[in-house]
Amino acid sequence: MEDEEKILLKGNIAIAKAAINAGCECYFGYPITPQSEIGEYLSKAMIEEGRIFIPCESELAAINMVIGAGSTGTKAMTSSSSCGIALMQEAISAMYCQQVPGVIVSVMRGGPGLGNIAPSQGDYNQACYGGGNGDYKVIVLSPSTIQESIDLTYLSFHLAFKYRCPVILLADGILGQMMEPCSINKNPYNDYDYNIEKWALNGAKNREPRNLVSLHMDLGELEKLNYDLNKKFLEIEKNEIRYEIFLTDDANIIITAFGTVARVAKTAVKQAREMGIKVGLFRPITLSPFPSNKLGNLICSNVKIVLDVEMNLGQMLKDVRSSVFGKCAVKFMGKPGGGIINSDEILEKIIDINNNIES
Amino acid sequence: MEKLVYQESKCFIENFKYTFCPGCGHGYVLGIIAQLIDEFNIQGETIAVSSVGCSIFLEKFFKLDVVGASHGRSPCVATGVKRSKPNKFVFTYQGDGDALTIGFNETCHTALRGENITTICINNTNFGMTGGQASATSLPNQKTKTTPFGRDVSKYGYPIKAAEMVATCDGAAFVARCAVGSSKLYDDTKKILKKAFQNQINNVGYSFVEVLSSCPTNWGMSPVDANRHIVENVSKYYKLGVFKDITS
Ligand SMILES: Cc1ncc(C[n+]2csc(CCOP(=O)(O)OP(=O)(O)O)c2C)c(N)n1
Ligand code: SF4
Ligand SMILES: [Mg+2]
Numbered sequence: 001m002e003d004e005e006k007i008l009l010k011g012n013i014a015i016a017k018a019a020i021n022a023g024c025e026c027y028f029g030y031p032i033t034p035q036s037e038i039g040e041y042l043s044k045a046m047i048e049e050g051r052i053f054i055p056c057e058s059e060l061a062a063i064n065m066v067i068g069a070g071s072t073g074t075k076a077m078t079s080s081s082s083c084g085i086a087l088m089q090e091a092i093s094a095m096y097c098q099q100v101p102g103v104i105v106s107v108m109r110g111g112p113g114l115g116n117i118a119p120s121q122g123d124y125n126q127a128c129y130g131g132g133n134g135d136y137k138v139i140v141l142s143p144s145t146i147q148e149s150i151d152l153t154y155l156s157f158h159l160a161f162k163y164r165c166p167v168i169l170l171a172d173g174i175l176g177q178m179m180e181p182c183s184i185n186k187n188p189y190n191d192y193d194y195n196i197e198k199w200a201l202n203g204a205k206n207r208e209p210r211n212l213v214s215l216h217m218d219l220g221e222l223e224k225l226n227y228d229l230n231k232k233f234l235e236i237e238k239n240e241i242r243y244e245i246f247l248t249d250d251a252n253i254i255i256t257a258f259g260t261v262a263r264v265a266k267t268a269v270k271q272a273r274e275m276g277i278k279v280g281l282f283r284p285i286t287l288s289p290f291p292s293n294k295l296g297n298l299i300c301s302n303v304k305i306v307l308d309v310e311m312n313l314g315q316m317l318k319d320v321r322s323s324v325f326g327k328c329a330v331k332f333m334g335k336p337g338g339g340i341i342n343s344d345e346i347l348e349k350i351i352d353i354n355n356n357i358e359s
Numbered sequence: 360m361e362k363l364v365y366q367e368s369k370c371f372i373e374n375f376k377y378t379f380c381p382g383c384g385h386g387y388v389l390g391i392i393a394q395l396i397d398e399f400n401i402q403g404e405t406i407a408v409s410s411v412g413c414s415i416f417l418e419k420f421f422k423l424d425v426v427g428a429s430h431g432r433s434p435c436v437a438t439g440v441k442r443s444k445p446n447k448f449v450f451t452y453q454g455d456g457d458a459l460t461i462g463f464n465e466t467c468h469t470a471l472r473g474e475n476i477t478t479i480c481i482n483n484t485n486f487g488m489t490g491g492q493a494s495a496t497s498l499p500n501q502k503t504k505t506t507p508f509g510r511d512v513s514k515y516g517y518p519i520k521a522a523e524m525v526a527t528c529d530g531a532a533f534v535a536r537c538a539v540g541s542s543k544l545y546d547d548t549k550k551i552l553k554k555a556f557q558n559q560i561n562n563v564g565y566s567f568v569e570v571l572s573s574c575p576t577n578w579g580m581s582p583v584d585a586n587r588h589i590v591e592n593v594s595k596y597y598k599l600g601v602f603k604d605i606t607s
Contacts, residue, residue: 068439205403211418213427
């Protein structure tokens with residue numbers, strides 16, 4: 001099938017194409033580097049498909065349109081970067097509370113503030129721990145290749161509708177901008193029944209009215225809702241954790257990294273292995289919920305040190321630390337503000353750590 | 360022979376209770392909306408978008424599907440609803456704080472895009488829900504919780520004449536300002552809202568209706584005085600009328 005054919009695609013375009021294939025009916029967005037190509041591509045493709053594309057007045061408008069479409073059970077998406085995602089936080093908290101599905105693609109740039117347009121992982125906290133209000137949680141998926149960006153775009157829509165919640169696909173500027181061979185394969189969730197007729201708004205004809213609202217003032221109402229929504233998230237944690245492990249079985253050193261950094265780290269791990277150093281890699285794919293137990297269980301008596309590597313000042317670090325739970329030392333290596341880490345730097349650090357373990 | 364004097368709209372939930380203060384203008388306007396939904400027979404086809412303000416609990420009054428929006432963003436939520444379900448009747452019910460202060464950007468852009476929805480904006484010249492602070496619509500010299508000496512336009516700027524401004528948006532099909540406060544004004548408001556509903560049903564495009572309405576509690580007035588204030592003062596500053604109608 002032509003579906004399976006390998007083509008050379010830029011990351012942003014691959015995400016846009018996957019969204020079309022995932023059955024995304026509406027795209028709402030406001031341009032910001034390094035992800036503007038997603039909206040540019042969809043401005044043509046969505047119209048050609050007879051679907052909805054709106055160039056919005058702001059990211060506030062975009063995410064709230066996603067809520068509107070999501071409330072009718074329609075697959076909708078927005079995409080943005082750093083400060084644009086910051087503007088969406090109130091609505092993301094509301095989506096969680098109102099149980100409205102929707103997909104938010106976040107292609108991180110350097111921060112804080114307007115920062116720069118270099119690749120960064122400075123929005124791990126923003127995605128996983130948010131700036132929205134209340135006890136809410138978001139599913140955050142982190143690809144490290146363009147093929148995975150495609151597969152996780154499908155998964156984003158799937159999880160958003162399976163659990164009726166917001167899902168963030170978190171990529172960095174490198175993944176958005178680089179080109180790689182990949183295939184726009186078939187959406188594996190095409191035939192999944194999300195039962196939208198059980199909850200979506202389409203007019204209260206011959207049935208009880210429905211509402212998807214976020215103010216709950218009756219005594220105890222909001223407390224109960226919080227417990228119910230948290231239970232749902234525990235269910236997500238049970239069923240949907242995804243991660244990759246690479247050469248960890250006999251490892252003395254485990255590197256933790258996500259996104260493109262994990263890819264760079266993998267190269268360093270391979271090189272170190274050739275030198276006889278027992279090093280492995282743990283890459284979370286669901287950043288939220290974080291695969292804490294999986295990482296924790298890897299820390300057996302062999303493992304002397306975990307090295308967390310990120311393109312920021314250590315945002316995933318606290319999740320890594322709480323997963324390791326004091327069973328071994330955790331070191332950090334990172335660069336903020338758009339600084340890129342290469343495999344030689346990681347290799348050097350691995351050698352350095354290994355020498356210290358041995359001595 | 361018995362004569363039917365009043366019949367509760369079928370659109371209201373049985374034994375519903377308004378959450379408003381006595382004499383509040385919201386109740387009149389919601390009553391008109393319920394009657395119009397009955398008259399057009401669109402209860403089963405309607406999706407209401409509620410906003411943040413005293414009127415937030417639409418789902419507690421109406422037998423309608425309701426989606427809530429964050430403060431000022433209901434035109435965007437309504438856009439998402441209408442674009443995904445173009446055959447449904449979609450309206451936003453917003454206050455002046457919501458539609459004209461925090462959310463005026465969204466209001467204008469929704470008008471500019473000519474979304475085929477109906478916006479009803481209740482202008483009671485203050486933030487009612489939060490206790491009566493000044494909003495963009497508070498009148499010159501109006502005393503509020505945040506303009507205790509009266510709104511000094513040299514310091515805080517002038518009130519927003521939203522209907523006039525929205526009427527400049529080429530995408531808007533119908534823009535009007537009406538009021539509740541007397542039975543004559545009430546009847547006019549019903550006519551205008553009927554037109555705004557009909558427009559959407561006829562796919563004419565975006566309708567924006569600003570309704571001058573009372574907030575006796577925060578105005579520190581009795582319901583009767585509040586109604587008189589609308590007739591004698593508020594509707595003098597904010598001229599009533601139809602500012603744009605592409606169907607006429
Ligand atoms: C982002 C945000 N800021 C502030 C508030 C607090 N708030 C709730 S209602 C309201 C004003 C509502 O005024 P208006 O829209 O005029 O409605 P009214 O109550 O007067 O009918 C404000 C400021 C909020 N809920 N959300
Ligand atoms: S505070 Fe004002 S707007 Fe709110 S319910 Fe009371 S009278 Fe009505
Ligand atoms: Mg008000």
